[in-house]
Amino acid sequence: MTTEAPIVIVGTGLSGYSLAREIRKQDKDIAIVMVTADDGFSYSKPMLSTGFTKGKEAEELAQASADAMTEQLNLELRTFTTVTGIDTTAHELVLGDERLRYSKLVLAWGADVIRLNIEGDGQEFVHSINDLMDYRAFREALAGKKRVAIMGAGLIGCEFANDLRNGGVEVDVIAPSDTLMPGLLPSPAAEAVKAELTELGVGFHLETVVDRIDRAGDGVRLALANGETLEADLVISAVGLRPRTSLAEAAGIATNRGIVVNRALETSAADVYALGDCAEVDGHVLLYVLPLMACSRALAKTLVSERTEVAYGTMPVMIKTPCCPTAVCPPPSDAAGAWELEQEGSDVRALFKGADGVVLGFAVTGRFAVEKQALSKEVPPIHD
Ligand code: FAD
Numbered sequence: 079m080t081t082e083a084p085i086v087i088v089g090t091g092l093s094g095y096s097l098a099r100e101i102r103k104q105d106k107d108i109a110i111v112m113v114t115a116d117d118g119f120s121y122s123k124p125m126l127s128t129g130f131t132k133g134k135e136a137e138e139l140a141q142a143s144a145d146a147m148t149e150q151l152n153l154e155l156r157t158f159t160t161v162t163g164i165d166t167t168a169h170e171l172v173l174g175d176e177r178l179r180y181s182k183l184v185l186a187w188g189a190d191v192i193r194l195n196i197e198g199d200g201q202e203f204v205h206s207i208n209d210l211m212d213y214r215a216f217r218e219a220l221a222g223k224k225r226v227a228i229m230g231a232g233l234i235g236c237e238f239a240n241d242l243r244n245g246g247v248e249v250d251v252i253a254p255s256d257t258l259m260p261g262l263l264p265s266p267a268a269e270a271v272k273a274e275l276t277e278l279g280v281g282f283h284l285e286t287v288v289d290r291i292d293r294a295g296d297g298v299r300l301a302l303a304n305g306e307t308l309e310a311d312l313v314i315s316a317v318g319l320r321p322r323t324s325l326a327e328a329a330g331i332a333t334n335r336g337i338v339v340n341r342a343l344e345t346s347a348a349d350v351y352a353l354g355d356c357a358e359v360d361g362h363v364l365l366y367v368l369p370l371m372a373c374s375r376a377l378a379k380t381l382v383s384e385r386t387e388v389a390y391g392t393m394p395v396m397i398k399t400p401c402c403p404t405a406v407c408p409p410p411s412d413a414a415g416a417w418e419l420e421q422e423g424s425d426v427r428a429l430f431k432g433a434d435g436v437v438l439g440f441a442v443t444g445r446f447a448v449e450k451q452a453l454s455k456e457v458p459p460i461h462d
Contacts, residue, residue, distance in 0.1 A: 083179040084109035084154070085381055086171060088161050089186035090118045090147070091209075093354025093370045097184060098151045100378030108382060110153040111178065113171065115187075118144030118157040119210055124367065126213045127237035128398055130245030136214035161187070164329035166347040182349045182381055185326060185337060189319035189355035189365060194229070200291035200298035204313045207238070216312070223311035224248055227300055229288055230316035231258045233397055236271060238314055239280045240399040250281040250308050252288055252300070262395070263406055264417050267441040270424040274402035274444075283308070319365055321356045336363045341387035343377045351377055359388065368393040392454045394440075402443050405450035407457050409439030420446075429453075 085101070087094045090112055098110060112118075120142040125132075129139060148155045156173075163172030170177040191206035205216045220226070226242055228235045231253035239249045257268040258275075272282060286304035293299075297311040321336035332338040332346035336358030343351045343359065353373040355365050362369075372388050379386035397404040402424055409415065409430040415438055420427040425444035432438050437456045442449050 082109075083169065083181040084111045085182045085184065086110075086178060086180035087112045087184045087186055088114070088171070089188060089354070089356075090114040090116065090120070090144070090155070090157075091186065091188050091354065092123060092367060093186035093188070093374065094184075095120055095147065095151075096371055096374035097186060097353065097377055098153060100374045101382055102151055104378055104382045106152065110151070111180075112153055112155045113159050113161060113173065113178070114155070114157055115160040116157065116209065116211060118147060118155055120147050121210045123209070124398070126207055126210070127234060127241050129213065129217070130241045130247070131400065133245075136210055136217060139213065140210060161325060164325060164331070164347075164350070166329055166331070166350060169349065180349070182351065184377065184381075185345070185350065185352040185356055186354045187322050187325075187356050189321045191315070192318040192320055194288075194315065194317055196288055196291055198290040198292040198298075198301075200293045200313075203293075203298045203311075204291060204315050206315045207234075208319065216314070219312055220247070223297070225297065225310045226250075226312050226314060227252060227288075227298075227308055227310035228314045228316055229253070230314075230318070231255060231260075231282070231284065232316060232318065233259055233262060233395070235314070235316035236275065237398045238316060239275055240278065240401055243275075243278045243280055244400070249279070250283060250310065251275075252283040252286060252302060252308075254285065254287050256285050259397070262408060263397075263404070264428045264430075264441050266419055266421055267404060267406065267426045267428055267443050270421075270426045270443040271397070271399055271402045271404055274424050275399065278401045288313075319355065321358065321363060323356070326352070326356075334358050341376075342380055342385055343373055343388065351380075353377055364393075366393065366395060390459050392457045392459050394450050394454050396450070403447035404441070404443045405447050406441040407439050407450075407454060408441075413438045 119140040225248045227250045286302045290301040300308045323333040326337045327333045337352040354370045376386045376388040394407040415432040418429045427446040428441045430439035440453045
C-alpha cells in the first residue's frame, strides 16, 4: 500500500454516494476517486417505482449530475468507466487497458437483475428497471402505450403495478407464488395488498409462469403455463436481483450470496471493503436503503479514523403500494413464535410474538400502517 493512493469507491448508487458523504463529514481533504459504469447522476432508487404516480420523468428524478457531485463532495469522479478486474496484490483496479491504484477499495457496485430465459421473439419488449437509465428507457418505450404485463409479485413488481395503474396503465401481474411478496409478508397482509390492487384494476395470474413472449401487432402476446394468453405493449421483468459477485470472485475475494464481509465491511482481501446491494454483511443480504446507510456511517469511520462495526437498528420496510399502505419488519428466520392477527377488511395488524410475548416482527396494512414507528421501537434490531 502507498499512502498517496486514493480511497477508490466503485459505484455511484446510494451506497457509493452515501459513503462519500459520510467520509466528507469526517475528513474534507482525503483523496477519493469514484468510478462508475453509468452517468454518475445522483438519484433515489426507491423513487423509480413511484414515478408514474408522481408524474416524474427520469430527468426529474435525477437529483444532481456527476459534475455537481464532484464539486459537492470534492472528489474525482470517472463516469462510464467499467471495472473489469481487481489486482488485490498490487492494490490496483483494472479498468480495461488501464490500472488505477488504491489505498483502500470499496465495492459498492450493486446487484444485477435476474433475467429469465423465455422462449419467443418478443424479448426486446421486456424491461427490467433497476436504475435511472432503465427507467428512462422504459418510460420512452411506454409513450403512447397502455398495457403492461409484470413478471413477478415481489415488492418491486407490486410497487410498479400500483404505480402504473395510478398512471392509467392496464396492468397484469404473473407470478409462480400463490400470494404476493412471499417471504416478506405474512399471508393475511399479502391478501390485503392483493385485494386493494385488484380493486384498483390490477389483474393477477398467480401460480403460473410465462412460457413464451412473442411479437403480436405492435406489442407482444404472453403464453402462460396455465394455458392463458395475455396481450401487452411492454413487459416488466421483476423476478429478483442477484448481488454482483463475479469480479470479486475472479479476484479471489470470498463470495457467497453476496461479497462476504464482516460487520466492519471488510472482505477477505486486505484493504478491500463492500457495502450495499453487492454485499453479504455478517450473513445477511439486505437489498434496502436503511442497511446501506448504517453501513456507510460505520465504514466512513473505519476508512478515516478507527475500525468500526455496523450496528443496525430495527429496519422496517415500507411497501410503496399507496392503495394499501404497508409496512413490514419480518421476524428472524430462526425465531420461535407465532403470528397474532387483528383484521378488518384490508386493515391488518399481524404481530409475530415469541413465547415470552415479545414482538419479534410485524406487518401492518391499511389504517394500521401508521403504527409502524411505534412497533419498530418494540422489535429488537436485526442483529445487535
Ligand atoms: P446501485 O444503486 O445498483 O448502484 C450500483 C453502482 O455500481 C452503479 O453506479 C453502477 O453503475 C455501478 N457499477 C456496477 N458494476 C460496475 C462495474 N463493473 N464498474 C463500475 N461501476 C459499476 N429500498 C428501500 O429501502 N426502500 C424502498 O422503498 C425501495 N424501493 C426500491 C424500488 C425499486 C424500483 C428498486 C429497484 C429498489 C428499491 N429499493 C428500496 C432498494 C434500494 O433502492 C437499493 O437497495 C439501493 O438503491 C442499492 O444501492 P447500491 O448503491 O448498493 O446499488
